[in-house]
Amino acid sequence: MLGEMELRSAGQSLEVGTPRQQAVLAALVVDARRPVAIETLINRVWDHTPPADPRAVLYSHLSRIRRLLTQAATLADGTAVRIERRHAGYVLDVDPDLADLHRFRRLAGQGSDRWLGDDARAAALAEALLLWRGSPLAGLPGEWAAQVRDSWHQRRLDAVVQWAQIELRLGRPTAVINTLPDLAAEYPLVEPFEALLMRALHATGRGAEALDRYAAVRQRLADKLGTDPGPELRALHQAVLHGELPTPSRDSVTAVRTVTPPTPQPHPAVSTSAVAQYGPGPAPAPADGDELPTMSGLPTMSGRVNAVATGTPPRRVRLRLPLRRTMLAALVVVVLPAAIGSVHTFQRDKCNGSPSISPSIERAQVLFSTAQKFDQDGRPKDAQATIVDAVRLYDELINLNPDQNAPPLAPAVIQALGRAGVDFSVSEAILRTWLVNPLYTPYPAISQMLLLRGWQLEAPVYLDVIVSNYEHTPGITSPRNVADVRVDVLKAAVLEGSNTRYGTQAKDFEHLLKP
Structure with a gap:
């Protein structure tokens, strides 16, 4: 899924079908082993313009996908991956790690685990980044596919930044220099890539090239966005000029500054499997008994700015605090x-x-x-x-x-x-x-x-x-x-x-x- 949709079995690539059929399969793979409601599948595949009888068309796509999965199992002499109908929706019963998207999430989660050593984290992140073959769900139409693409592009950016930070901490700037230029060209407005490249170049005695990269990104930001580099990149530029680069702290987080804020995907999370140990039962009632954040610099989300008018008053906010205080x-x-x-x-x-x-x-x-x-x-x-x-x-x-x-x-x-x-x-x-x-x-x-x-x-x-x-x-x-x-x-x-x-x-x- 990290590229064009592709199904491989026993080393062979199988024809996945039309873009709509691919979208149905993608909508199930994203929630592998979790039920996806029929209405959710219809919304993910057709957005706001479903066909006249969307359920009948959906069943047709599911039938063809089942045959495709049976064909894949025959090639591998294995058991076919099943699409099961449950009361909560359809479930694709497949090991999530067989999908590159979920495997990337698991590996990226290992790369973020501060309890692992830097070598293990760097290796996990490098393996995760090698899974990418292009834009996620490339060629699939619709709003949902676009949201998945945006979210996973953001995850990729964060993984690259984490990997490069760890490589620099390990004293391996050459690896960063060999890898980041291509990614920086693919994401020309991501400032942390340029900052990490500047650090790597400076570490290998190529300070002049680091300054050239800063000049190039400053011009690019001015041309594309009409803005200057952010304060972090400007400070790094001054440090390179004076030869006084600070050593990055362990687990420092660099915010990825891009043109538009990312759109979250339907179920983002670090992949760690769990089996509930507690039996089913009703949720108990909630038990009864920060510094105020500043409002500057918060990320903005696209959407309406108009006030929402409601015909009914909302629930009251009950203050159960001791009034004597x-x-x-x-x-x-x-x-x-x-x-x-x-x-x-x-x-x-x-x-x-x-x-x-x-x-x-x-x-x-x-x-x-x-x-x-x-x-x-x-x-x-x-x-x-x-x-x-x-x-x-x-x-x-x-x-x-x-x-x-x-x-x-x-x-x-x-x-x-x-x-x-x-x-x-x-x-x-x-x-x-x-x-x-x-x-x-x-x-x-x-x-x-x-x-x-x-x-x-x-x-x-x-x-x-x-x-x-x-x-x-x-x-x-x-x-x-x-x-x-x-x-x-x-x-x-x-x-x-x-x-x-x-x-x-x-x-x-x-x-x-x-x-």
Whole structure:
């Protein structure tokens, strides 16, 4: 899938069929071993213009794909990969590692694992990058295929940056010089590629070439975007001029600065399999009982800027905080009257047309900030009660208009997760894009449940691993709403993520929590 769709068996390439048939197969492979609803398949394949009888056409494509999979099994003298119909949708029962897209995700996850040595991480990332044969799902039409392409291009960029950073740390700048120029030509507006190339050239005594690259990228950015290089690249240029390059720290994260923000794919996560240890059952009710992030420099998401009008008032934000406390009393005076009214999204400033932050977003930020203050003051019950209110308001806002309301709140959600002991192995820039898209990713729903439960983990567990473990649990549908999150499965996902990260064999989720 990392190129044109191709099916290979016993060394032979098989004809995959028309672009629509390829899209049906791709829509199943992306969610290998997870059920995909019929409506989801139709939307992924035909967007907003399905045929007159989309289910009949879909069944026809599925029938041809089954025959193709049988042919592939015959060539390999093996058992055919099955497409099963379940109550939640269709499932392609195939080992995800047989698809280059999933194999890339697994290897990239190993490359991000800070508990592995640099040599092992560099090798995993190099193997992952060799899987690319072109643009993902090349030639497939439609909005969903475009979203998958954008997301996986972003993942590739992050993997390249991580690989090059590790190679430089290992004292192997020649490998970077031999590899990055072609990729920099393919992605001419990705500044970290140029920064890493400049570092590698300087390390091999080719400082003049490093300065030439800076001059070229500065001209390119001016011509294409009408802008200057970012502060990081400018600082590196000055350091090269003075011969005073700082040594990059271990696990430093370089944000990939591109023309447009990436579009997340349907199920992004670091690949770590898990099997739930807990039996099925209803999710228990959430338990009751950050510094305020600045708004400058947040990534913008494409979408509508118009206010969303609703005919019915939203749920009230219930403040269950002790009113006898002076700080809380002041907070209630400010927050409660506005919380009773309608929840608004971004609105245009009447004077200059620029977007301004609505009172509802500010209320959510105040709640997240107050929870952090309570946490710092040693008041965990007050902190948790405030987090519950903040998360519920965050849920309302992203349900109304995720494109406009979620980006300003994502940093506060990340800080709150960090205080709960939830870490992440991808760059914060990528994590933010996943937290603002409840339609395409389960990250908002699972993050909300983690915060609502009030868990405080003794040792950090990666959020992207938790999500992957949850989604790969047999018979589980990827949640898009906090009400759909199974707490028993979530506990198992956290437990498996902890055991994988620390090499332990804990069997009791409660042992992971702080006393």
